[in-house]
Amino acid sequence: xxxxxxxxxALLLAQxxxxxxxxxxxxxxxxxxxxRTDLRVREAIPHITVLTAREIRTSAAxxxxxxxxxxxxxxxxxxxxxxxxxxxxxxxxxxxxVLVLVDGVRVSSLTLGTTQLDQIxxxxxxxxxxxxxxxxxxxGSGAIGGVIQxxxxxxxxxPRASVDVGIGAExxxxxxxxxxxxxxxxxxxxxASALRTGGFSAIRPxxxxxxxxxxxxxxxxxxxxxxxxxFAPGHxxxxxFFSSEGRVEFDNPFALSANDVHRGETAVGSVLFxxxxxxxxxxxxxxxxxxxxxxxxxxxxxxAVSRTRxxxxxxxxxxxxxxxxxxxxxxxxxxxxxxxxxxxxxxxTAREVDALFAGYQGRWxxxxxxxxxxxxxxxxxxxxxxxxxxxxxxxxxxxxxxASASRAFRAPTFNELFFPGFGNPNLRPERSRAVEAGVQYAxxxxxxxxxxxxxRIADLIGGFPIxxxxxxxxxxxxxxxxxxxxxxxxxxSLTVQDPVERAGGVERPLVRRAKNYGSFAVSREFGPxxxxxxxxxxxxxxxxxxxxxxxxxxxxxxxxxxxxxxAYRVGAQTELLARLDNxxxxxxxxxxxxxxxRRKASLLLKHAF
Numbered sequence: 071x072x073x074x075x076x077x078x079x080a081l082l083l084a085q086x087x088x089x090x091x092x093x094x095x096x097x098x099x100x101x102x103x104x105x106r107t108d109l110r111v112r113e114a115i116p117h118i119t120v121l122t123a124r125e126i127r128t129s130a131a132x133x134x135x136x137x138x139x140x141x142x143x144x145x146x147x148x149x150x151x152x153x154x155x156x157x158x159x160x161x162x163x164x165x166x167x168v169l170v171l172v173d174g175v176r177v178s179s180l181t182l183g184t185t186q187l188d189q190i191x192x193x194x195x196x197x198x199x200x201x202x203x204x205x206x207x208x209x210g211s212g213a214i215g216g217v218i219q220x221x222x223x224x225x226x227x228x229p230r231a232s233v234d235v236g237i238g239a240e241x242x243x244x245x246x247x248x249x250x251x252x253x254x255x256x257x258x259x260x261x262a263s264a265l266r267t268g269g270f271s272a273i274r275p276x277x278x279x280x281x282x283x284x285x286x287x288x289x290x291x292x293x294x295x296x297x298x299x300x301f302a303p304g305h306x307x308x309x310x311f312f313s314s315e316g317r318v319e320f321d322n323p324f325a326l327s328a329n330d331v332h333r334g335e336t337a338v339g340s341v342l343f344x345x346x347x348x349x350x351x352x353x354x355x356x357x358x359x360x361x362x363x364x365x366x367x368x369x370x371x372x373x374a375v376s377r378t379r380x381x382x383x384x385x386x387x388x389x390x391x392x393x394x395x396x397x398x399x400x401x402x403x404x405x406x407x408x409x410x411x412x413x414x415x416x417x418x419t420a421r422e423v424d425a426l427f428a429g430y431q432g433r434w435x436x437x438x439x440x441x442x443x444x445x446x447x448x449x450x451x452x453x454x455x456x457x458x459x460x461x462x463x464x465x466x467x468x469x470x471x472x473a474s475a476s477r478a479f480r481a482p483t484f485n486e487l488f489f490p491g492f493g494n495p496n497l498r499p500e501r502s503r504a505v506e507a508g509v510q511y512a513x514x515x516x517x518x519x520x521x522x523x524x525x526r527i528a529d530l531i532g533g534f535p536i537x538x539x540x541x542x543x544x545x546x547x548x549x550x551x552x553x554x555x556x557x558x559x560x561x562x563s564l565t566v567q568d569p570v571e572r573a574g575g576v577e578r579p580l581v582r583r584a585k586n587y588g589s590f591a592v593s594r595e596f597g598p599x600x601x602x603x604x605x606x607x608x609x610x611x612x613x614x615x616x617x618x619x620x621x622x623x624x625x626x627x628x629x630x631x632x633x634x635x636x637a638y639r640v641g642a643q644t645e646l647l648a649r650l651d652n653x654x655x656x657x658x659x660x661x662x663x664x665x666x667x668r669r670k671a672s673l674l675l676k677h678a679f
Contacts, residue, residue: 103171103199103219105431105440106208107390107398112512115440115460115472116205116216117142117521119550121198125561128593128600130236130635130649130674132244132265134190134198134220140589140604142550142563143202143216147582147613147661148188150272152265153288153318155334156188157661161202161523162544162569162583163215167480167500171209171219173310175340177362180380180410183212183483186338186364189316190220193234193246193263194292197221202548203523204504206456206478207442210404210425214478214502214527215544222294222312225250225259231679234263238672240285241268255300257308265290270665273321277616277663280328286319304348313339322370323616323663330370337365352392360384378412396433402426410484417488417495422449423481438462440474450487454479454499472521473507486531494536502527516553523548530571540573542580557594559602564588581623582661584609593635600637603653605630616663629658647674 104114111118121137131137133152138144148156160168166183169176178185202216209217229251236244243266250259269287292315298308316336325332344358362382368375388402406423410416427444440460447453460474480500487493508521523546530540546567553560565587569580586609593602607630615622634650648671655669 101199103201103217104205105429106388106400107429107431109431112470112510112517113438113462114201115438115462115474117202117506117508117519117548117550119200119552121195121200123196126192126195126197127676128602128635128637128647129192130637130647130672131192132672133192134187134195136651137192137195137198138187138200138218140561140563140591140606141200142548143565144200145583145587145608146187148666149661149664150286150320151269151288151667152267153188153269153290153316154272154286154320157184157582158187159583160200160215160218161525161548162546162567162580163525163527164580166483167212167214167527169205169209169212169217171217172312172338172340172362173222173342174219174358175342175360175362176382176384176406177338177340177364178212178380178382179364179366179378179483180382180408181378181412181414181416181483181485181489183480186336186366187218189290189314189336189338191263191265191290191292191314193244193265194222194261194294194312194314195220196223202521203474203506204456204476204478204502204525205442205458206454207427207444207458207476208429210406210423210444210446210456211454211479211481211499214480214500214504214525222296222310223248223250223259223261224296225252225257225298227251229253229258232677233679234674234676236672236674238267239670240270241287242266242670242672244672244674257298258296260295261293263290263292269319270668271321272664273323273616274665275328278321278323278325280325280330281321281323282325282328282330282332284319284331286321288319289317291315304354305346307345308343310342310344311340313337321664331372333369335365335367335369337363339363354390356386356388356390358384358386360386374413376413378414379410381407381409383407383409393432398431400427400429402428415490416484417490417493418450418484423447436464438464448481450495451482451497451499454481454501468511468513470510470512471508472510473505475505476503478502478504482531486536492534492536497531497536498529498538500527500529500531500538516551518549518551518553520547520549522546530573532573540571542569542571544569544580559593561591562589579612581613582611582626584611584628598639600639601635603632603634605632607631613659613662616661624662626659626662629656630654631656631658643678645676647676648672649674 099111143161145159157165170185199219205213231249234246246263248261266289273281294312296310340362342360364380367377384406386404391399404425409420425446429442442458458476463471482497504525506523511518525544527542529538548565551562569583591604611626632653637647651670
């Protein structure tokens with residue numbers, strides 16, 4: 071375990087002795103992802119953490135991955151700089167075993183089973199909720215490692231406009247403008263942003279002799295908008311829209327010539343129409359119609375090599391019934407239509423999913439219970455059933471014990487089922503069982519949780535010819551701490567795990583997952599100044615060789631990275647932020663053969679009118 075990770079552990083364990091003296095602040099924070107209903111974060115049985123609007127704003131981070139990488143249980147690997155393809159892991163579960171929602175909408179690729187988190191910029195994000203562990207019983211396929219739900223900006227308060235302008239090294243520039251607020255019973259928001267950077271060459275010629283040594287730049291244009299209206303007490307309807315379009319240059323280790331130019335054009339988007347109606351005092355109806363979109367077009371020397379588009383259209387009706395004080399029953403139905411269009415001739419291009427689900431949250435004094443059941447019927451492979459049973463016991467107002475057991479699954483992707491010459495239409499879904507137990511301390515600004523977990527996954531899909539041939543076991547301990555200490559705002563995490571896969575009687579570590587990793591972020595205000603920094607550390611990780619996979623494996627060395635942020639309030643409506651990424655200019659790898667961001671300075675000016 072690295073020195074930095076040991077330091078994070080010591081700080082986290084020492085927290086219990088100082089937190090009782092801290093002021094109350096966030097004790098009543100509310101989340102929705104853990105149960106699909108409003109719930110105080112301290113009452114959640116699954117391990118959930120939140121990235122707030124204030125934390126996102128003061129970080130000056132350009133993209134979502136820069137924010138997520140400091141969270142407990144979250145790892146990622148990226149093929150170069152911002153905007154390049156990234157793989158993400160939650161509790162060591164693979165990228166396609168983690169469900170990502172944007173305003174409650176699936177935006178994943180039907181061919182890969184993944185969501186392009188690398189294309190979501192921080193300027194569009196107001197809040198992020200991260201729920202760890204099996205929660206397929208709430209959301210369906212893909213939630214083996216957990217759910218990451220992204221909330222775009224909303225309109226609140228008096229109508230106002232704001233503008234952000236930023237510049238940075240590597241010919242980088244950022245621009246964001248929005249107009250949002252409330253007028254009577256109507257809330258609205260329009261938020262547009264753009265980002266560009268000249269980037270850096272992702273692969274050194276010494277690793278790939280035919281790699282183009284030029285810089286790999288990235289451009290992004292994003293837009294989010296919402297319109298919501300309260301027609302009467304308990305009756306509300308609205309529409310939310312999100313779109314992110316990127317243009318990324320990348321290096322190909324198998325390029326035929328060092329003069330080849332490779333680029334990808336990407337798009338991630340969603341649209342949601344919803345109506346929430348309190349049909350009776352104990353009955354809240356939530357009806358929604360949504361569509362999530364994913365696109366990736368691949369070009370070599372300006373000639374299209376492949377084009378792929380995915381659409382997830384969903385109708386959902388959830389009904390929440392208050393049975394008594396502290397007792398809620400949820401019943402719902404979902405119909406999902408998934409379609410893919412591509413230059414690849416898939417044997418099948420669409421499927422439908424019908425789902426029924428039920429959930430219960432209840433409390434008897436110091437005892438809390440959460441139950442969830444879900445049954446899904448897929449038109450291509452059949453039925454999948456999942457469940458969740460969680461229990462919480464309050465030792466005192468501050469201290470709590472939690473435990474849960476659950477089942478989850480991941481449906482095969484269209485690449486796995488129908489890709490020409492590769493797919494297997496007889497594949498079964500990957501299925502998992504998980505148990506976890508933890509302890510929590512919550513008081514005011516302090517929220518500390520330590521959780522031990524074990525997830526066993528059967529029928530892992532892999533090999534050639536492809537089949538359900540592998541198994542995996544993901545076990546470990548994760549700790550998260552958010553709070554205040556001696557006048558400083560503190561956020562820290564530590565994960566110690568042992569993720570392995572088994573195939574043909576052979577056991578070996580899962581690639582790109584570290585045995586231990588952690589983070590420690592601290593900030594404080596000094597008059598008009600706010601100064602902060604974060605330490606990110608990871609142990610060694612196995613990986614496949616960039617060109618000799620799968621026959622050859624390598625080990626990525628451990629790393630420690632320091633990022634610094636300084637903010638100065640020029641006036642009541644204006645703030646200047648400076649960010650220094652990789653302040654110590656460390657060279658390290660998240661994926662074998664690919665460079666990462668070296669030291670980079672940027673400035674961001676924020677002004678509200």
